[in-house]
Amino acid sequence: xxxxxxxxxxxxxxxxxxxxxxxxxxxxxxxxxxxxxxxxxxxxxxxxxxxxxxxxxxxxxxxxxxxxxxxxxxxxxxxxxxxxxxxxxxxxxxxxxxxxxxxxxxxxxxxxxxxxxxxxxxxxxxxxxxxxxxxxxxxxxxxxxxxxxxxxxxxxxxxxxxxxxxxxxxxxxxxxxxxxxxxxxxxxxxxxxxxxxxxxxxxxxxxxxxxxxxxxxxxxxxxxxxxxxxxxxxxxxxxxxxxxxxxxxxxxxxxxxxxxxxxxxxxxxxxxxxxxxxxxxxxxxxxxxxxxxxxxxxxxxxxxxxxxxxxxxxxxxxxxxxxxxxxxxxxxxxxxxxxxxxxxxxxxxxxxxxxxxxxxxxxxxxxxxxxxxxxxxxxxxxxxxxxxxxxxxxxxxxxxxxxxxxxxxxxxxxxxxxxxxxxxxxxxxxxxxxxxxxxxxxxxxxxxxxxxxxxxxxxxxxxxxxxxxxxxxxxxxxxxxxxxxxxxxxx
Amino acid sequence: xxxxxxxxxxxxxxxxxxxxxxxxxxxxxxxxxxxxxxxxxxxxxxxxxxxxxxxxxxxxxxxxxxxxxxxxxxxxxxxxxxxxxxxxxxxxxxxxxxxxxxxxxxxxxxxxxxxxxxxxxxxxxxxxxxxxxxxxxxxxxxxxxxxxxxxxxxxxxxxxxxxxxxxxxxxxxxxxxxxxxxxxxxxxxxxxxxxxxxxxxxxxxxxxxxxxxxxxxxxxxxxxxxxxxxxxxxxxxxxxxxxxxxxxxxxxxxxxxxxxxxxxxxxxxxxxxxxxxxxxxxxxxxxxxxxxxxxxxxxxxxxxxxxxxxxxxxxxxxxxxxxxxxxxxxxxxxxxxxxxxxxxxxxxxxxxxxxxxxxxxxxxxxxxxxxxxxxxxxxxxxxxxxxxxxxxxxxxxxxx
Numbered sequence: 001x002x003x004x005x006x007x008x009x010x011x012x013x014x015x016x017x018x019x020x021x022x023x024x025x026x027x028x029x030x031x032x033x034x035x036x037x038x039x040x041x042x043x044x045x046x047x048x049x050x051x052x053x054x055x056x057x058x059x060x061x062x063x064x065x066x067x068x069x070x071x072x073x074x075x076x077x078x079x080x081x082x083x084x085x086x087x088x089x090x091x092x093x094x095x096x097x098x099x100x101x102x103x104x105x106x107x108x109x110x111x112x113x114x115x116x117x118x119x120x121x122x123x124x125x126x127x128x129x130x131x132x133x134x135x136x137x138x139x140x141x142x143x144x145x146x147x148x149x150x151x152x153x154x155x156x157x158x159x160x161x162x163x164x165x166x167x168x169x170x171x172x173x174x175x176x177x178x179x180x181x182x183x184x185x186x187x188x189x190x191x192x193x194x195x196x197x198x199x200x201x202x203x204x205x206x207x208x209x210x211x212x213x214x215x216x217x218x219x220x221x222x223x224x225x226x227x228x229x230x231x232x233x234x235x236x237x238x239x240x241x242x243x244x245x246x247x248x249x250x251x252x253x254x255x256x257x258x259x260x261x262x263x264x265x266x267x268x269x270x271x272x273x274x275x276x277x278x279x280x281x282x283x284x285x286x287x288x289x290x291x292x293x294x295x296x297x298x299x300x301x302x303x304x305x306x307x308x309x310x311x312x313x314x315x316x317x318x319x320x321x322x323x324x325x326x327x328x329x330x331x332x333x334x335x336x337x338x339x340x341x342x343x344x345x346x347x348x349x350x351x352x353x354x355x356x357x358x359x360x361x362x363x364x365x366x367x368x369x370x371x372x373x374x375x376x377x378x379x380x381x382x383x384x385x386x387x388x389x390x391x392x393x394x395x396x397x398x399x400x401x402x403x404x405x406x407x408x409x410x411x412x413x414x415x416x417x418x419x420x421x422x423x424x425x426x427x428x429x430x431x432x433x434x435x436x437x438x439x440x441x442x443x444x445x446x447x448x449x450x451x452x453x454x455x456x457x458x459x460x461x462x463x464x465x466x467x468x469x470x471x472x473x474x475x476x477x478x479x480x481x482x483x484x485x486x487x488x489x490x491x
Numbered sequence: 492x493x494x495x496x497x498x499x500x501x502x503x504x505x506x507x508x509x510x511x512x513x514x515x516x517x518x519x520x521x522x523x524x525x526x527x528x529x530x531x532x533x534x535x536x537x538x539x540x541x542x543x544x545x546x547x548x549x550x551x552x553x554x555x556x557x558x559x560x561x562x563x564x565x566x567x568x569x570x571x572x573x574x575x576x577x578x579x580x581x582x583x584x585x586x587x588x589x590x591x592x593x594x595x596x597x598x599x600x601x602x603x604x605x606x607x608x609x610x611x612x613x614x615x616x617x618x619x620x621x622x623x624x625x626x627x628x629x630x631x632x633x634x635x636x637x638x639x640x641x642x643x644x645x646x647x648x649x650x651x652x653x654x655x656x657x658x659x660x661x662x663x664x665x666x667x668x669x670x671x672x673x674x675x676x677x678x679x680x681x682x683x684x685x686x687x688x689x690x691x692x693x694x695x696x697x698x699x700x701x702x703x704x705x706x707x708x709x710x711x712x713x714x715x716x717x718x719x720x721x722x723x724x725x726x727x728x729x730x731x732x733x734x735x736x737x738x739x740x741x742x743x744x745x746x747x748x749x750x751x752x753x754x755x756x757x758x759x760x761x762x763x764x765x766x767x768x769x770x771x772x773x774x775x776x777x778x779x780x781x782x783x784x785x786x787x788x789x790x791x792x793x794x795x796x797x798x799x800x801x802x803x804x805x806x807x808x809x810x811x812x813x814x815x816x817x818x819x820x821x822x823x824x825x826x827x828x829x830x831x832x833x834x835x836x837x838x839x840x841x842x843x844x845x846x847x848x849x850x851x852x853x854x855x856x857x858x859x860x861x862x863x864x865x866x867x868x869x870x871x872x873x874x875x876x877x878x879x880x881x882x883x884x885x886x887x888x889x890x891x
Contacts, residue, residue, distance in 0.1 A: 349614065350612075350613050350614040351614065351619065354619060356627070358627075358628065359624045362624045362625055362628065363628065366625060366628070366629075369629070370628050370629055383748070385747045385748070386747065387625070387629060387747075389743075393742075393743045393744060393747040393748045394748060395742075395744060395748070395750075415644075416645060416648075416752070416753045417641035417642070417644045417645035417648075417753040417754075417876075418641060418644050418697075419633075419636075419637040419638075419640035419641050419644070419696045419697050419698075419699075420637075420694075420696065420697035421633060421634055421636065421637030421640070421695075421696040421697075422694060422695055422696060423616055423634040423635075423636055423637065423695050423696060424619075424632055424633055424634040424637060425632075426632060430694075430696070430697065431632050431633070431637070433631040433632065433633055433637065434641055434644070435641065435645075435753055435877065437749055441749065442747070442749070443746070443747060443748070443749055444746075444747075445630075445631050445633075445746065445877055446631055447631045447632050457644065458644045458645060458647070458648035459648065469628070469632075470627075470632075479627075479628060481628065481629060
């Protein structure tokens with residue numbers, strides 16, 4: 001590749017957790033303390049299951065993005081989040097292993113600002129333009145912790161989005177971008193803090209968004225040579241109602257072009273949200289339309305994209321944000337929300353005291369098997385098996401050292417046997433698990449997640465998902481593994 | 492060519508502690524309780540024991556590792572003691588070690604003793620066992636009831652059994668065991684229950700309710716074995732001899748190969764076939780007088796009736812509901828109350844089952860005594876349906 005290629009997005013994907021917390025449940029539980037919440041008690045926010053975090057949501061979005069793509073083609077990975085589970089252990093490396101990407105790729109974690117997501121995408125697009133990398137995967141996930149009964153709890157949501165970027169088979173080409181770096185501190189989360197500290201909203205709206213965003217928008221339009229009136233989709237995350245429309249109009253953009261912030265159905269997913277909204281916009285865009293993406297945070301990123309004729313083929317093969325939103329399960333139990341997010345000190349019982357230390361030597365020795373769900377396929381008898389071992393499990397074969405690595409994570413399966421267990425410690429009892437028989441062969445006794453109690457039985461179809469297996473809270477570590485999700489048909 | 496174990500070894504004496512929540516006793520006191528009874532029953536002194544096998548499973552909760560806890564507690568005369576840990580079949584496997592040593596002629600008199608002190612955990616149910624370094628990363632978050640409960644869903648799917656019908660048959664399994672246990676002074680749970688009580692009990696792991704699960708208790712049991720000739724020379728008559736001792740272990744097939752349907756125990760069928768062959772039993776439904784099987788959960792006992800070839804495949808529900816396994820049925824099962832009423836101190840259970848067979852065969856079972864039993868079968872199942880250790884032992888009157 002040489003310089004000045006026309007770079008753009010080549011695929012997109014999105015993920016919103018299945019649980020949706022009814023905002024009325026938040027208001028009802030907290031209005032004794034904060035009566036003003038009642039005015040915000042409209043719609044629902046997405047709610048990560050107890051076993052989801054920014055990494056797992058990014059992986060889900062990336063699986064959607066790569067659904068019909070060769071994973072071997074990915075040359076670089078950008079992972080964006082302000083809620084990365086590890087401060088030192090590259091989180092992108094977990095994403096890469098879960099996706100079974102090649103080892104000889106570049107990878108980076110992009111963080112510390114609400115525009116980390118858009119900046120990661122811009123960096124990838126810029127590198128592709130310059131011809132310095134081939135195909136890059138940009139994945140973002142966000143799972144912010146909030147205090148009980150605050151406005152953030154109402155407004156925030158959990159979600160992920162992912163894109164591949166390159167110069168071939170582009171579905172949305174980058175026409176131009178403009179970035180501003182300004183240390184405007186509307187909120188911050190300092191070292192050791194888990195929760196944002198925010199300043200007055202009227203100041204953020206008037207001095208922050210209203211003055212900084214238009215400068216970035218104008219700059220991006222100028223650099224891309226696109227007129228404001230030509231923007232068909234104005235993508236701007238913002239928790240203040242009607243502000244994106246006001247800013248768009250002030251820049252000469254049609255108010256009709258302002259894209260839904262998904263406040264009513266999802267809430268704002270932090271640094272992932274500009275990408276979540278872009279993913280959602282690409283699901284709805286037609287070829288030849290111009291999209292302006294804006295992301296505010298210590299300045300502002302703005303980029304102008306133009307969709308191509310290749311977009312519809314990709315649209316047909318994605319679950320996307322829309323599909324994720326349809327796959328919803330309403331949650332009205334505010335106590336469950338508090339428990340899942342560590343906001344209440346639940347009595348977990350002695351069975352929860354088990355020490356979960358992870359032997360890192362074992363994790364590394366088997367990392368492709370554990371995090372990538374790479375099983376084995378016997379070269380003698382073709383039997384698929386998990387775990388991958390030295391001696392084939394087929395009683396008619398038992399060949400030694402014949403198992404070739406085989407990625408089993410994208411297989412569908414069915415439940416052979418199952419139980420819903422109230423005895424074992426689970427953050428979300430009863431713990432469902434059972435024997436999963438995979439369609440291409442192989443089987444494993446697995447935990448289930450995202451279960452509707454009462455709907456599982458022998459024969460139920462499942463897909464797999466990369467989730468948190470256990471927390472080792474003594475050491476700040478967490479184990480990841482794959483779980484079975486009973487197929488609701490909507491996914 | 493191996494000739495099998497049949498009639499080569501006799502039981503010289505047995506002992507069994509009272510099972511239950513033995514708050515006042517540690518593992519050491521329980522071991523002594525079972526041992527003294529066995530020693531007195533055998534009519535020998537400690538110095539006559541030449542080798543011992545010691546079974547216990549949860550070393551974190553009980554006595555620690557190695558064979559020294561047995562040797563020290565019983566003040567054994569510096570003889571070999573082998574520690575046996577093989578899940579719930581540990582007791583039966585310890586017995587197998589002692590019996591094989593005598594049969595081999597390596598010693599004249601050997602001891603097998605199993606113990607488990609479970610009620611020092613601080614909570615109900617079995618403690619979670621250690622699983623090595625890889626399983627905690629790729630295994631599931633389960634418990635014993637949840638593992639065994641899955642037999643029910645697979646059995647229903649395979650045999651087209653209605654959920655309520657299976658639940659009622661499972662309830663009958665427990666009702667029968669409670670009736671038997673209610674008249675056994677050494678049992679932990681001694682109350683009769685009804686089918687409706689069992690069916691309506693709180694769910695532990697779907698579809699197992701509280702009464703579908705065996706108790707958790709403390710206990711110890713012991714056997715002293717020797718050759719029939721030595722037993723007779725020590726003044727014993729009406730000998731109880733070992734007819735078959737088989738163990739079958741999963742090799743990963745159930746867990747990783749799609750030839751297993753989840754509704755039965757692959758290992759149990761193999762161990763049972765080999766045991767019947769070793770004991771010379773061709774029609775088990777007619778020849779086996781009584782059984783103590785591993786009723787950790789009602790569904791385990793139910794499918795085991797088929798795995799031991801007593802009920803035809805798919806026929807256990809009918810046999811159970813017909814009372815075939817009740818105390819007055821064709822093959823009384825869990826005549827002492829089973830794990831259901833004794834609880835399951837893991838290392839002791841296999842030997843506790845043999846203790847009841849031994850008493851019955853000698854006509855010493857008191858109120859529970861069956862009429863003229865000839866062959867008794869014991870069965871243990873340790874682990875989970877998809878990966879386990881299964882033992883099948885047959886004992887009987889000498890020459891039977």
